[in-house]
Amino acid sequence: MDKIKIILADDERYSREELRHLLSEYTCIEIADEADNGEGAVMKALKHQPHAVFLDVEMPKMNGMEAAKSLMELKKPPLIIFATAYPQFAAEAFRYEAIDYLLKPYDEEQLKRTVQRIQRLVQPAGSDIGSALPAKLAIETEGEIFYLDPKDILYIYRDEKATKVVTKNESYYTKTLLKDLEAKLAPFRFFRIHKSYLVNLEYAAKLTPWFNGAYQLELTGTKEVLGVSRNYVKALRERLEIH
Template sequence: MPSKILVLVVDDERYSRDELIHLLSSDSDLDVIGEADSGESAIMKAIQLQPDVIFIDVEMPKMNGMEVAKSLLELKKVPYIVFATAYPDFAVEAFRYEAVDYLLKPFDDKQLQETITRLKKRIQKNEQLKKETHPSKLAIEGDEEIIYIDPHDIYYIYREERITKIVGKEFEYETKMPLKDLQSRLEPYSFFRIHKSYLVNLDYVSRLIPWFNGAYQLELKGIKEKLSVSRNYAKALRERLEL
């Protein structure tokens, strides 16, 4: 299981968001990295922050929780979903979207703890399956050959125009494979999106330097140049790096 379970809370009512965030924050394994007050905002923040789990209200204006869940299932990194609502009528439909649980307002401490326990077990089980099934080598197909790379040897990956470049220990390879596809393949390893065009191996991070407008520069062991961290990813990156 990840050192911290990253949580996004979605509810159009401020009081409900604050209450749930307060209750979730009491568990040291959970880290609430963001909140959203609408379905549209929830999807944008899910893409930017890459949470492990999203707690979603069902009844919201314009785009309801079920519609949000349907959209989330189309993302490359699909978060776990927990519905948190005052309406019991949608429970059956909720589990069509692979929901971990269906919490009813007002929140009951015991019920919430049972949900968190269920969530942790689901994550732990899936993480174990990934370790057992992920390939030991990353296959990069070139014009005339297939190159196999140990993911642990990769420093970072970046996209430049229509070419993706993989930089590692004593090598640099090019591929036409989209960055999002590589991110999906490398999900079982310690890779993190720091910019729309950059993916880094967190095992090599040595220093994070404040830059301007909330952005940072990142130093990696064995690499001279500094990498830019977009402010949209900075907070989530710090949460991943820090104890």
């Protein structure tokens, strides 16, 4: 199987070394090169044609956002993952179709989910990563396993004891954690609108202001109205709207 080529771009050498070390645990990953500024990241992406680039936000010469914009214009744009100490840029990051936004110091579980997301989105030549992508989502409940088409899922909700998967016709309860389902559904148009809700954006129909900066989201196919946390509103709009 061909490895997934990655470029790391960060002006802090220690941060690059830490991320390189954490990624070395994954045999599917190959660090093709490193850069200490945004301009270098773009130049090395032209040279190596990586599958993904990890970008810091604050870098000299060309910052991470500017670099992401340039990378998106390449003939074969890589996946963009922002890795930074600045949480306030998260909403802006999704303008550049970033697949994830990692905060320093790195959380190993979050990085694991990022790698899984990359694996599901990338299809390196000669590998079976793409062909291995399951066509159906397996949901185990009360000893039975149901196979669901992700396109039929409206939203997924987590309470204290179980996860509820709501489809066009049925609802299913499972012990599988929401974060694990989110990682499995990464190749599809699912988006976290609240710490407890994951929504299929294909069914988004109406977004209405609620209170304290929060919104309510109406979905086609259900009468239930879902609350959108104010921390997710800006990023949600960026994902939904044509620019």
